[in-house]
Amino acid sequence: MKDRFFVRLFVDRALRGACLLSTVLALVPLASVLWFVVVRGAHGLSLTFFTGLPKPVGEPGGGMAHAIVGSLEIVGIACAMGIPAGVLAGIHLAESEDTRFGRFVRFSADVMAGVPSIAVGLFVYVLVVRRMQGFSALAGAIALAVLMLPTITRATEELLRLVPESLREAALGLGVPKWRATLRVMLRTAAPGIATGIMLAVARAMGESAPLLFTSFNNRGWASSPAEPTASLPVNIYTYAVSPYADWHEQAWAAALVLVTLVLCLNIAARWLVRGRLP
Amino acid sequence: MTDRTNVVRLRDTAADSGELSRDASRPRLEKPDAQSVKMRTVGLRAFYGDVQVLKAIDLPIVERQVTAVIGPSGCGKSTFVRSLNRMHEVVPGARIEGQVLLDERDIYARDVDPVRVRRRVGMVFQKPNPFPTLSIRDNVLAGLVLNRVRVSDPDALVEKALRQAALWDEVKDVLARSGTSLSGGQQQRLCMARALALEPEVLLMDEPCSALDPIATARVEELIHELRQSYTIVVVTHNMQQAARVANLTAFFYMGELVEYDRTDTVFTRPKERRTEDYITGRFG
Ligand SMILES: Nc1ncnc2c1ncn2[C@@H]1O[C@H](COP(=O)(O)OP(=O)(O)OP(=O)(O)O)[C@@H](O)[C@H]1O
Ligand SMILES: [Mg+2]
Numbered sequence: 001m002k003d004r005f006f007v008r009l010f011v012d013r014a015l016r017g018a019c020l021l022s023t024v025l026a027l028v029p030l031a032s033v034l035w036f037v038v039v040r041g042a043h044g045l046s047l048t049f050f051t052g053l054p055k056p057v058g059e060p061g062g063g064m065a066h067a068i069v070g071s072l073e074i075v076g077i078a079c080a081m082g083i084p085a086g087v088l089a090g091i092h093l094a095e096s097e098d099t100r101f102g103r104f105v106r107f108s109a110d111v112m113a114g115v116p117s118i119a120v121g122l123f124v125y126v127l128v129v130r131r132m133q134g135f136s137a138l139a140g141a142i143a144l145a146v147l148m149l150p151t152i153t154r155a156t157e158e159l160l161r162l163v164p165e166s167l168r169e170a171a172l173g174l175g176v177p178k179w180r181a182t183l184r185v186m187l188r189t190a191a192p193g194i195a196t197g198i199m200l201a202v203a204r205a206m207g208e209s210a211p212l213l214f215t216s217f218n219n220r221g222w223a224s225s226p227a228e229p230t231a232s233l234p235v236n237i238y239t240y241a242v243s244p245y246a247d248w249h250e251q252a253w254a255a256a257l258v259l260v261t262l263v264l265c266l267n268i269a270a271r272w273l274v275r276g277r278l279p
Numbered sequence: 280m281t282d283r284t285n286v287v288r289l290r291d292t293a294a295d296s297g298e299l300s301r302d303a304s305r306p307r308l309e310k311p312d313a314q315s316v317k318m319r320t321v322g323l324r325a326f327y328g329d330v331q332v333l334k335a336i337d338l339p340i341v342e343r344q345v346t347a348v349i350g351p352s353g354c355g356k357s358t359f360v361r362s363l364n365r366m367h368e369v370v371p372g373a374r375i376e377g378q379v380l381l382d383e384r385d386i387y388a389r390d391v392d393p394v395r396v397r398r399r400v401g402m403v404f405q406k407p408n409p410f411p412t413l414s415i416r417d418n419v420l421a422g423l424v425l426n427r428v429r430v431s432d433p434d435a436l437v438e439k440a441l442r443q444a445a446l447w448d449e450v451k452d453v454l455a456r457s458g459t460s461l462s463g464g465q466q467q468r469l470c471m472a473r474a475l476a477l478e479p480e481v482l483l484m485d486e487p488c489s490a491l492d493p494i495a496t497a498r499v500e501e502l503i504h505e506l507r508q509s510y511t512i513v514v515v516t517h518n519m520q521q522a523a524r525v526a527n528l529t530a531f532f533y534m535g536e537l538v539e540y541d542r543t544d545t546v547f548t549r550p551k552e553r554r555t556e557d558y559i560t561g562r563f564g
Pocket of ligand 2: 356357358405485
């Protein structure tokens with residue numbers, strides 16, 4: 001008996017140790033990326049970085065105002081398209097009975113979530129960019145919306161399913177029409193969780209560069225409309241980082257810092273929204 | 280405790296007893312005064328998919344009386360009350376045959392909107408289900424707000440409903456707190472207040488006390504007592520003493536059948552059916 005006890009104790013300790021070690025190992029790359037970005041990016045940050053446009057090659061200084069605004073614009077348009085569609089699709093999946101169509105949509109969403117983002121970019125390139133005969137913020141936004149769609153759909157569905165059916169019955173029992181019970185009770189109760197899912201999807205889309213490379217492309221200055229090629233932070237990071245100029249490298253780091261901060265803010269906002277009140 | 284002067288006038292003479300007791304194979308049921316029948320089921324059958332759980336129930340529900348529904352677990356009590364305000368059909372695959380008359384109009388007629396039926400026939404569910412995203416105050420008003428009913432003085436209405444549900448004194452200082460911050464018994468009374476705020480004509484309560492302690496149970500029973508001045512009440516209960524205390528009429532269900540329906544004191548002291556007697560005396564169920 002006693003021996004078994006010590007064996008158990010040993011196994012327990014060993015497993016705890018292994019868990020701790022793995023956690024630390026997982027955190028190391030994350031922390032070092034953050035540290036690197038902060039240390040090297042802080043150097044290139046200045047007021048002009050946020051307000052100015054790029055200077056011609058060789059001239060020092062200049063900023064990325066157009067890329068910051070461009071990123072927000074592309075992601076904003078993507079949200080306007082992806083969030084309503086995703087949420088409505090999620091409601092449909094959660095509310096409708098188990099139909100063949102529902103299963104098909106759910107399966108497609110799961111497959112779509114696994115499609116590499118560059119493939120989505122290619123898809124939008126063929127369908128939108130070639131038709132419109134030019135790169136545009138709109139095309140970039142469509143690519144990002146397609147990327148966000150499956151995540152938002154599935155998050156909405158899963159969180160709606162978590163809301164107890166008894167709340168719907170409560171609403172229906174008060175003589176509330178079904179659609180209003182869904183929107184005002186079920187969706188409202190699941191809202192914090194759904195908002196978190198949306199934020200995470202948006203944060204992910206915000207950091208994507210691959211699908212933007214051949215949809216919204218890039219621009220050295222301001223785009224005058226969403227139908228024109230538009231600069232974005234991820235694409236600019238890429239372009240600046242692969243350039244041969246040292247001060248461009250610095251700007252790439254600064255852009256990376258801004259992007260990471262934006263994404264982090266979205267993530268923190270998502271966590272804050274859901275703080276201890278999952279349905 | 281029970282006010283027996285208020286008991287429904289049930290006629291004893293066979294000649295008066297009308298269609299409900301014409302069929303001798305069914306439990307003999309004296310027909311209550313015709314005008315005082317608020318709801319009536321006629322050959323009500325309920326199904327979940329292909330499984331029939333209610334077998335041709337004919338049961339009149341008398342206005343301004345408390346009707347208790349008793350019977351062993353799984354006999355169809357919940358299904359029965361849920362079919363009285365068209366909540367049964369909310370379950371996927373569930374359906375109804377036969378009629379349920381509310382003021383002599385079939386609520387299952389094709390042109391009747393279930394939403395309207397539920398406004399007139401309110402329901403308190405077995406498990407308390409306040410809206411977690413709403414405050415106590417807004418929970419009481421939920422039925423009105425969700426139905427876009429304008430209320431001239433919402434605060435007065437909240438107070439009235441909470442007083443009716445015997446909850447006002449406990450929550451009057453914390454009306455802004457979440458509805459789910461209350462104890463289980465308080466939540467149940469909150470759900471009653473929420474149903475009462477809509478002033479339904481009939482109030483269905485499915486085991487309203489199953490999650491409550493004896494004190495809260497006593498309060499709910501008092502509440503039922505007061506409410507029967509102005510409401511028609513159907514209450515499902517597993518507790519015989521409770522049925523005996525609050526109800527004027529008692530219906531005994533067994534395996535989807537209405538075995539016996541009579542004045543409460545008759546059901547409990549001189550049941551006509553063997554199965555009723557066995558159940559009441561605790562020999563099964
Ligand atoms: N959603 C459902 N799907 C299929 N069958 C159901 C469903 N709900 C209830 N039933 C069946 O219908 C029958 C009656 O159920 P009901 O809930 O009306 O019983 P009850 O008398 O209220 O029981 P209890 O006292 O335990 O609440 C039971 O045999 C049950 O198995
Ligand atoms: Mg039940």
